[in-house]
Amino acid sequence: MINAIIFDFGNIFIDLEKAAVEKAFRDLGLTEWHADLDELNKRFEVGKATELEFIKGFQKHLPNASIEDIREAWNAVLGDFPLKRLEFLQSLKGKYRMFLLTNTDMIHIDRFEHKEGMSITRDFYNCFEKVYYSYEMGIRKPNVEVFKFILHKHELSPKRTLFIDDRKENTDAAASLGIQVWNLQVGEEEVTDLFAKKIISL
Template sequence: MIKNIIFDFGDVFINLDKQATYRELYKLGVQDISEEMMQVYYNYEMGLLTTDEFVEFFHNTFQLKKEDLIAAWNAILLDFPLHRLAFLKELAKNKSYRLFLLSNTNDLHISWIQNDWGTALYNEFKSCFEQFYLSHEIKMRKPNTNIFEFVLKENDLIASETIFIDDTRENTEAAQKLGIHVWNNNPETEDVVELLKRKEFKG
């Protein structure tokens, strides 16, 4: 029986264009993504680098204007369909499940979201969750096993009573190995508002 729901953020609630940042960086002359760049990105996403250090790396490596890099970096972020917020608020109001957010999110992205949505909408969304875990704040990221173990232990959750929704397969596979139920949602054909129709919630 499902008692706990852990949600991803991007392409579950907020829509993303995952190729947008690569396209915008390419226009700025960054035509190859190196292993070093990916490691810098992962470190930033885990809060091991400050925003200034992250921006400085690209500025020094590619001579990019800082404002151009930030604009390219945030190009991935699109809209937040409000029918998803309505679904989430109803779920929170019913109190049938414990709700958590677990997102690989960095400081630049969350700052853009807070600014784009405004404080009231952001707080309305955030208040629906018992815990709101962002990778750069807890110094861990998916799909590393320790982040899922942390959420389970921190909140006394039983894996078999928990479902995790994420659009990235390697993340759901990692959670599944710990005995957590998963929904690897396809953002092009599926919507989080369909969650309670799934077999895990029947019977």
């Protein structure tokens, strides 16, 4: 029986608007997404690039964009944080050991906390035994070492742990360690379907 759940954040609790961020950068003059920006993003997500280094990397391609322009465009990806998902999460508190594990950066987390406000974000974080951000851990999914660390740190049994993520490469990595997984299909499934879809039983 499942006694622990590890949740992703983006597209599980907060909606991600990839078209919006692409449009925001096009509006700033970015004609294509360069390979160095992908590498820069990965470095930023594991804390190996500072916020200023990250923004200056974009300014190489967008010399007329200000720091705030780039920060705003980058945050355009952050969509709604539906209250029903928070309420569902709160209904699980005390029934399961719960953890948040997300590939993210300080710009996105800062915006999320400011946009939703102290009360909502506190209620959200209080649902988890521990929150893990890739930029603080220095490692990102789908590296299996992320999952090994959490299993060992919290003495979790893989077969009694469920990992929920919208990206298959991440759930595949977790499954390779014997962790139970749900590769949630965005637009077709909701985290609130957890019991209705019999991912785990009540």
